[in-house]
Amino acid sequence: DAKTTQPPSMDCAEGRAANLPCNHSTISGNEYVYWYRQIHSQGPQYIIHGLKNNETNEMASLIITEDRKSSTLILPHATLRDTAVYYCIVKTGANNLFFGTGTRLTVIP
């Protein structure tokens, strides 16, 4: 099963881009990379996912390296409401998602 490695915590100044790295060196060719975030006392919230190509939506951009062994989630203009724990996930097993402990992002005013 592919697992991910993320830094435990990061800070980002409000209004600046937040770049959250993730290593997934054992990912297999047909496994997606997913990003979720969890704001305090809420359930996890889906952000974005990708397979090989870079992806962008209204929340974030996902940059996946050519060898697919790592990726970066980019929040282009971080706000205080983006303070949360961010989980990088590679789908394991038939259906479940392995969350790990994520990166706690703190956006500083």
Place this chain on the structure above:
Amino acid sequence: GAGVSQSPRYKVAKRGQDVALRCDPISGHVSLFWYQQALGQGPEFLTYFQNEAQLDKSGLPSDRFFAERPEGSVSTLKIQRTQQEDSAVYLCASSARQKTGANVLTFGAGSRLTVL
């Protein structure tokens, strides 16, 4: 409904009591998941349903934990003879498979269980 609804939001039980946690998934979502989240940890998979069929229950920590989804919609997670180590937030999620084959989950706010 517009989202995944869980009840109760908070439950306090005495050790040894049985508890039942309810999940109302998004209408039309065939897949339903239960996760357990201990304080300071990420969510951990418990079980998965496709419609009414429980296809994976490998994450259930003991035979005191039981989940059902009899009509393929609402699901109930039951914990018998609760223990202090069962104290956690129990998260429910549902999903509709994407055209690409990816599996995007929508989570409820969770049910926080405290066992005294």
